[in-house]
Amino acid sequence: MKHWTEDLDDDGDEPLVRPYTITGGRTTAGRDDLTLITLITAQSSSGTDTSAERHALQPEHRTVLRMCGRRPVAVAEIAAELDLPVSVTKILISDLIDAGRVSARPPLAFAQNGALPDMTLLEAVRDGLRQL
Template sequence: MRHWTEGFDDGDADEQLVRPYTITSGRTAPERADLTLITLVTTLPEVSTQAALAVRRMQPEHRTILGLCRESKAVVEVAAKLGLPVSLTKILIGDLVDSGYLWARSPQPLTRATGPSDMTILQAVRDGLRKL
């Protein structure tokens, strides 16, 4: 019987041998539709010692995400820092949001009622260019 690592070149030794689906327990798609590339995620303060024990039992990627998100980060930033595909990162972040360890917030859309008018933006650009 052959070992599963037979056939790998020595050049492959530096590559990650853990497949992404093992990190997500076989899940290949995020369950949450509200996590986009620009969704901001932030670690919530721990609520009890029981929560601290649960964090120690998490996968290393989950703990890394909690550490990265002490300050708000976009989902795409977290994926880049982890070096993992965005789809995999969304699954991991979804786990943490569902467990109450992360807070996810979609950016507010800029509307005419709440944002500056097109003319105001154009005038600000014009004034900035004149100062150059």
Template sequence: MAPRLEDENPDRLYMVTGGRSNVADDGLNLVTLIVSECDPTPGMQSEHVRILRMCTSPTAVVEIASELRLPVSVVRILLCDLLDTGRITARNPRPAPAESRLPDPDVLRQVLVGLENL
């Protein structure tokens, strides 16, 4: 059975990230899709290897964190390492077209008031 996240050894997290605690704004959010651009190579960090194998098809950052059982902040650091070396690409989902977005809440309130007055 895998250890629970809250049981994670802080020293291990320090080693996994090389002592880094955050990254500059990398544009990665929970739903950013990650895709491997190469196979793992000998000598790579085990977490990097797992990410590359996991992301042969687009995989969300949150899914990667869940599978690795690591905090998202740690996974973002690992992903930045792979992005910097060109081993992965990251794609943010496209925003929905304007016509498929929900109507303005004020318009919905006015419709509700109109219906209540009937």
């Protein structure tokens, strides 16, 4: 008698853990302030994390904390590093925000004055890139 997995294709490109497993079945982050360019920064830990608290985090959570420990990292960069959809990454980041482990902020250009970047400059850059 053959095992049910014998006929399955062993495709190395497909992740072993499905996104719904990582998120506990959740499909939305419950936050609307996380965009692709939102910067995530790890909160300085007071050294009071117990071993149990560290092990309660999923490997993806720990990767996010490690990435954001040195400098702010955009949500899109985190998703690329985790090789997960952005929607799943936003759920993981939301978990860390709710736990007080990371903070989120808009990029400095938007945070300083709330104004959009100069459209003339952006259009000139776009036109220059098209000419390449």
